[in-house]
Structure formats: C-alpha cells, structure tokens
Amino acid sequence: xxxxxxxxxxxxxxxxxxxxxxxxxxxxxxxxxxxxxxxxxxxxxxxxxxxxxxxxxxxxxxxxxxxxxxxxxxxxxxxxxxxxxxxxxxxxxxxxxxxxxxxxxxxxxxxxxxxxxxxxxxxxxxxxxxxxxxxxxxxxxxxxxxxxxxxxxxxxxxxxxxxxxxxxxxxxxxxxxxxxxxxxxxxxxxxxxxxxxxxxxxxxxxxxxxxxxxxxxxxxxxxxxxxxxxxxxxxxxxxxxxxxxxxxxxxxxxxxxxxxxxxxxxxxxxxxxxxxxxxxxxxxxxxxxxxxxxxxxxxxxxxxxxxxxxxxxxxxxxxxxxxxxxxxxxxxxxxxxxxxxxxxxxxxxxxxxxxxxxxxxxxxxxxxxxxxxxxxx
Ligand SMILES: [Mn+2]
Numbered sequence: 001x002x003x004x005x006x007x008x009x010x011x012x013x014x015x016x017x018x019x020x021x022x023x024x025x026x027x028x029x030x031x032x033x034x035x036x037x038x039x040x041x042x043x044x045x046x047x048x049x050x051x052x053x054x055x056x057x058x059x060x061x062x063x064x065x066x067x068x069x070x071x072x073x074x075x076x077x078x079x080x081x082x083x084x085x086x087x088x089x090x091x092x093x094x095x096x097x098x099x100x101x102x103x104x105x106x107x108x109x110x111x112x113x114x115x116x117x118x119x120x121x122x123x124x125x126x127x128x129x130x131x132x133x134x135x136x137x138x139x140x141x142x143x144x145x146x147x148x149x150x151x152x153x154x155x156x157x158x159x160x161x162x163x164x165x166x167x168x169x170x171x172x173x174x175x176x177x178x179x180x181x182x183x184x185x186x187x188x189x190x191x192x193x194x195x196x197x198x199x200x201x202x203x204x205x206x207x208x209x210x211x212x213x214x215x216x217x218x219x220x221x222x223x224x225x226x227x228x229x230x231x232x233x234x235x236x237x238x239x240x241x242x243x244x245x246x247x248x249x250x251x252x253x254x255x256x257x258x259x260x261x262x263x264x265x266x267x268x269x270x271x272x273x274x275x276x277x278x279x280x281x282x283x284x285x286x287x288x289x290x291x292x293x294x295x296x297x298x299x300x301x302x303x304x305x306x307x308x309x310x311x312x313x314x315x316x317x318x319x320x321x322x323x324x325x326x327x328x329x330x331x332x333x334x335x336x337x338x339x340x341x342x343x344x345x346x347x348x349x350x351x352x353x354x355x356x357x358x359x360x361x362x363x364x365x366x367x368x369x370x371x372x373x374x375x376x377x
Contacts, residue, residue, distance in 0.1 A: 001120055001164055002039055006031060006243035007046035007208030008228035010084065011063050012055030015233055015267075015290065016319040021058050026264035027229035028066040031243060034259060035073050038245065042117055043075055046208030046226070047082025047127055047170030053089060067102045076101040078115050080126040082170040082208055087126075105168075108132055110151055114158050120248070121162035123155035123202075125169040127209070130191070149197035156199045164248045165201060170208040175218055176225060178210045195219035204246055204254050213242045213258065222254055230263055234292045234319075237267045265289040274298040274306050281313055290319050297325045344372065 009028070013020040034040075049063060070077055079102060081090045090106035097104055103115055105124040115122040125148075133147045148171060159165045172178075174192035198205055200220035207216075213227040226243050228236065240260060247255040266289040272280045273296045284291055293310055297303050307321055348368055352360040 001118070001248045002041050003166070003204075003206075003246045003248070004031065004035070004040050004043045004243055005046065005204075005206040005224065005226050005246055006043070006229060007170075007206075007226045008048040008082065008211055008232075009045070009063070010048055010051040010228060010230075010232055012059030013051040013232055018290065018316075018319065019056070019058070020230065020232070020265075021056075021062055023230040023264045024059070025062045027241070027261050028062065030261055031229075032066070032069050032073070034243075034245070035070065035075055040075050040245075042120070043070060043077040044122070044166070044168050044206045045077060045079040046168055046206050047080050048084045048208055048228075049079055049082070050086075050089070051084050053086035055089075067097060067100055071100040071102070076103065076117065078103045078105070078122055078124065078168060080105045080124050080168055080170055080208075081107065083127045083129065085127070090126075108151065110154050113155050115168075116162075119163035120166065121159035121164070122166045122168050123152070123159050125151060125155060125167070125171070127170040144191055145193050145197070148193045152197055153199060156201065160199075160201055163250060164203050167198065167202045167205045169205075172209055173207065173216050173219070173223070176210045176216060177212055177214060195223065198223060203248050204256075206244075206246075211236060212239055215256075222256060224256065226258075229261055230265075231267045234267055234269055237269050263289070268292070269294060272296065272310070274303055277306070277310070281310060284314060287317070289317070291317050292319055293321045294324055295321050297323050300325070345369070 009024055011021065011024045013024070050059060067077065081087055087107040090104055094104040094106055105113065105115070105126050108126055108128050113124045115124055128148050128151060130144055133151065134143050152167065155167070172192050173195050175195060195216050195218040198219050198221060202221050205219065205221060205223035207223065207225045210225040211228040211232060212225070214225050216223040216225070224244055227239070227241060229241055229243070231237060231239055231241070241263065242258045242260055245257040245259055249255070268284070268287050268289060269292045270280055270284045271294050275298050284293070291314060295303070295306065295310070303323065310321060311318060345365060345368065349360060352364070
C-alpha cells in the first residue's frame with residue numbers, strides 16, 4: 001500500500017500584501033504530477049489546508065481543483081483540520097467533498113475518527129484545541145497532554161486489528177524543531193504532547209503543524225512532520241520543502257521517501273548597510289522570489305533616501321525593509337518597560353488635570369506606580 005503524506009498547505013496565506021496562492025498551486029501541481037507517475041493509493045493531508053477561517057475564493061478554487069484532479073486520477077484523500085482551519089468551515093465541506101472521494105475529518109470526534117480503506121485504518125485526530133479536548137474547570141493546561149494521549153490511545157484501540165494502521169494528526173510533539181510561524185498561538189510547552197504517547201503499533205504517524213520537515217526520532221514508531229509545502233514567511237527562509245511517499249509492507253518497516261518540492265517564490269533575508277549597499281542591492285535584484293531587507297542605519301536623517309532607492313530598485317519583490325538602528329540594538333527590555341510606564345503616568349496626569357482642573361499630588365502618582373507594579377507582577 002502506497003501513501004502520500006503532505007501537510008500545511010495554508011491556501012489563502014498572504015505575506016505583507018502579497019497572496020501566496022500561486023505558491024500553493026505550484027506545490028500541488030507537483031504533487032499531482034508525482035501521483036501521475038507513481039502508483040499512489042491514498043493521499044493523507046495532515047491539517048492547515050487553509051490559512052484562515054474564511055479563505056479567499058482563489059484559495060478555495062485551488063484546493064477544490066486539487067481534490068477534483070486527484071479524483072480524476074482515482075486517488076482518494078483524507079484531510080483533517082489544523083489549527084488554522086475553521087472546524088465549522090471544514091465541516092461545511094465534508095458531505096460535498098465525499099462525492100469526489102475526499103474524506104474530511106473536521107473536528108476531534110473519538111467515536112467517528114477512523115477512516116477505513118482496504119486493509120488500512122487511519123486514526124484521525126484533527127487539531128485537538130484545548131477547548132475541545134479538556135473540560136472547562138479542570139486545570140486545563142496540565143491536563144492537555146494527558147487528554148491528547150488518552151484520545152490517541154482510544155483511537156488506537158479501534159484500529160489495532162487492522163493489517164495497516166496509521167495515525168493522522170495535527171499537533172505539537174515535544175522535542176520537535178519549529179520556527180516562528182507555528183508558534184503564533186499554539187506552540188508552548190504547555191501544549192506539547194510527549195512522543196511516548198504514541199502507541200508503537202502504528203505503522204506510520206503522519207503529522208502536521210510544525211513547518212520544518214523532520215522525523216521525530218524519540219517517537220516509538222515512524223513519525224514524521226512533512227512541514228509546509230512552501231516557505232510561509234521569513235522565519236522559514238532557507239528551508240527546503242517536502243512531502244512523503246510511504247510504502248507500507250506487512251511485517252516490515254515502511255519505506256519512507258522524502259520528495260522535495262521546488263519553490264515558486266523562495267524567501268530571502270538580505271543584510272545591507274546604509275553606507276555601503278550597492279553590491280548587495282545588485283545581488284538582491286537577481287534573486288528569484290520575495291525579499292526582506294535588514295538595513296543597518298548609520299545616519300537617520302538620510303536613511304529615507306536609501307530606503308526609497310532600495311524600494312525602487314527591488315519593486316514588488318520587496319516585502320519589507322527593517323531598519324536596524326543602534327538604539328534598537330542597545331535598548332534593553334527594562335528600558336522599554338520604563339518607557340511604557342512613563343507614558344501611562346503622563347496619560348494619567350493629563351486625565352487628572354482634565355477631571356480635577358489641577359495636577360495630581362506626588363502621593364497619587366506613587367499609588368498609581370505601586371498599583372501598576374502589582375498588576376505587572
Ligand atoms: Mn501550519
């Protein structure tokens with residue numbers, strides 16, 4: 001039995017004001033071409049099909065066309081929700097997509113979480129958000145990992161007698177290497193699930209959520225994040241992207257082949273110095289894809305001129321310029337906090353004057369500061 005495992009398509013993603021839909025489409029085209037040239041029995045999509053709860057129409061068209069073309073090739077697919085997908089939106093597609101042999105598992109549902117296909121059973125655990133997996137009132141964060149482990153084991157019980165057993169999920173396993181994109185709301189150590197939670201009886205574990213391709217060596221069975229299908233933002237600069245071609249064999253370990261995706265628009269971070277940037281700018285002009293420039297500021301009064309020149313020269317390739325100033329480098333956290341505190345005090349003084357027609361007394365300010373300190377602690 002031969003499977004494709006891919007993940008984190010993020011259709012509808014934008015970077016600055018630029019839509020990344022052509023990047024998604026380019027990756028899916030490669031997946032379809034692979035399917036034409038190799039015999040693939042089933043495609044597994046491990047969540048974050050869409051980048052947002054309400055994806056734009058072009059993003060939907062790209063995903064639905066991909067599913068239609070898979071169906072024309074007579075290859076069924078299983079897709080689960082990731083944290084970026086809306087449970088409700090994915091649920092709204094479920095019955096319709098079943099007609100073209102795409103089986104959607106929108107929300108964790110332990111009684112209806114198994115997909116059967118010939119001699120294979122897939123235990124599907126869509127993104128287990130804290131809200132759906134732990135009951136309110138319990139010490140939710142501590143219980144989270146325990147609840148997810150229980151869910152996985154409960155699903156395993158329902159598939160354990162099958163010849164081939166797969167776990168398909170979207171979650172964060174402790175010890176995986178991640179970048180900024182996934183961290184946004186959901187990657188903290190509170191939400192990390194221990195790799196040892198995975199029953200070793202699974203032949204293969206297809207994961208989504210972490211955008212860097214990796215095998216989780218600490219897991220007791222063949223466990224992979226295939227990562228996102230293109231570089232989503234500048235924290236993924238330099239990362240190569242893949243999907244897995246997995247051949248399951250009875251009584252033997254699976255053969256796992258990482259298939260590299262070529263990128264429509266690779267991302268680059270370019271360092272420039274205000275006093276000396278001609279060579280870097282010339283090189284940047286030749287790069288394919290999108291750019292972020294870190295510009296070291298030497299003379300604040302004249303930097304706008306340089307910024308304009310870089311913008312003009314790089315055009316729509318340039319997503320943004322970050323100005324690196326000396327102050328920014330030396331300004332410590334404490335200084336920033338002081339600055340913020342100062343602003344609140346100034347605001348309060350103005351408010352006081354407005355209401356009482358005179359400035360506040362020293363003691364009032366002291367009380368305000370001590371209250372702010374209490375809140376901060
Ligand atoms: Mn993702």
